[in-house]
Amino acid sequence: MVKRTSLARAECPIARALDVIGDWWSLLIIRDALLGRRRFGEFQKSLGLAKNILTTRLRTLVDRGILQMAPASDGSAYQEYVPTPKGRGIFPILVALRQWSEEFDEHPQEITTLLVDRDSRRPVRKLELHASDGRMLGGFGDTTLMARPAAKRRRRVSN
Amino acid sequence: MVKRTSLARAECPIARALDVIGDWWSLLIIRDALLGRRRFGEFQKSLGLAKNILTTRLRTLVDRGILQMAPASDGSAYQEYVPTPKGRGIFPILVALRQWSEEFDEHPQEITTLLVDRDSRRPVRKLELHASDGRMLGGFGDTTLMARPAAKRRRRVSN
DNA sequence: GCTCCTGGTTTAATATTGCAACTACAAAAT
């Protein structure tokens, strides 16, 4: 099989994340789901993708625990797709993508939406990365990768 | 044409970002580039992807202004791919992906690297989103999307 | 019953991806 290589078991957490949400439509579906869209038809109209693809994407998102199928809600005996906590956890990724476009896109005037704080209705700040002691970290130069200490195993004296 | 739909001109900045970096390999190449990898062969060995794919990915990353080709560096008359500022701006996206995996992955023990502050060598905090007045915002429920105010046009009295 | 709407599945054409083999050329070894 020439199958697309799976990154599910990669050591790099970024690769692992991409294995799950690293495709166009999936992330856009999640974006829509976080905006409150719930129904097959809503996603399809909003995204304009082929229905069979929407079908498969919804299925894998459910399989991966990002969306959940809920039996109904507005009466009709259809079902809805609602984000799980794991799905809601994708929010920062979407914010990071958004802010990157806002900062670097060639045609920022074409961007028509703005992420605002619900209370003040004013734009949010850029995502911030802090060290454990609270110092704010700038770009990637302020960080390094380290080997993760092996997980503790119970009931073993040494290892 | 059944061509893959382009999101380059989408109104949503997330879609626009995905149009550029919304594929597996591109993001992994950028990750490697930010880790200091520079050469075709380094990327290929590290990622294990087919060379023709690496070729096309590198080309589009250069076209899109994320990587830059630099003439040499270590003597040899070959060239290198180095991240531009726009490329370095992708760092927060990678951090967000990483943290999402760390928090929600089913097998977190398989993740072997840890992002640490360069000075203290201690793990970084989670990315934080703040309102313009500094209040920390939690999940997606604390924010809304608004229409972006139209860009100012010079020399027009009203609009 | 007949028809429309929702939420899909199936099909066939087209596009993209992946692998392997091949090329071109510079560097290093003999």
Add this chain to the structure above:
DNA sequence: ATTTTGTAGTTGCAATATTAAACCAGGAGC
């Protein structure tokens, strides 16, 4: 000077993914 190795690709073909469009089933409306 000639062979060998390493780098950075290209080419061809098979496998897979995406798309649009046609089809289908169940429920609601008439």
